[in-house]
Amino acid sequence: MNWSFFHKLGSPKWFYDISGRWLPWFAVAGVALLLVGSVWGLFFAPQDYQQGNSFRIIYIHVPAAFVAQSCYMMLAVAGVVSLVWRMKLADVALKCAAPIGAWMTFVALLTGAIWGKPTWGTYWVWDARLTSMLILLFLYFGIIALGQAISNRETSAKATAVLAIVGTVNIPIIKYSVNWWNTLHQPATFKVTEKPAMPMEMWLPLLLMVLGFYALFTVSLLMRMRLEVLRREQKTRWVRETLEKLS
């Protein structure tokens, strides 16, 4: 197997160049998907026969929750790469993705609470799905705080990587919480093995929104990572030249 791409990935300059080329495409795709998805979901998808129009919150709630959880998995993978191969770019990815993941968890929790009021009659219940998502938010906070508290870059990379890996026990708990315990939360919307439980004209806009959220997540992540690379490599010649061209 050709491993040269893996070594290139370790080069900050290579990452900076290639991500700069990808960024506009992700941005255009993200904005277009979100625009089409929300207009479709808000105005054209049919009402839910039980929940009426409040179900339209699903079009942001589910994508945000999706990204929140996959972002955490990404953190853990970056943590393994950073620990095993000491790849600095993995540490950059871990540190830059954590705040976005926290924001997405926050959005999922908040829109879930707002959705809960007309549907369940309450903003919050301490049931398994909601509580495990709240724990995910605290895990993100922990990783961000730990990363900022340690000034030595290598120690900080190790500590945050370990915390990110240990925290993955929470992910299956979130996923299966709606099956393991009695809960107010409805079961999963996306299933790999089965046909979606909603009609196509409800489900397609949701798919667009999920893809749009992932695209915008990528945009934010690449922007943050590129900035962090510039900061960390500020003393090198290529960064000085890059910054000079930009000003």
Add this chain to the structure above:
Amino acid sequence: MSSLNEMLDMGGHGIYVWSSYAITLVVLALNVVQPWLARRRLVNEEARRRRREVM
């Protein structure tokens, strides 16, 4: 006009739906604008440092 109001009201659920979408829009925008502003700040700082070095 009343049909627009009806559409925005969403049978009494409008307040929940629209507040959710508004908050999400703000959060998404923040996640793109904030790194962009920080990048501009870095570029400006570097430019100032360069000018000091020349003098």
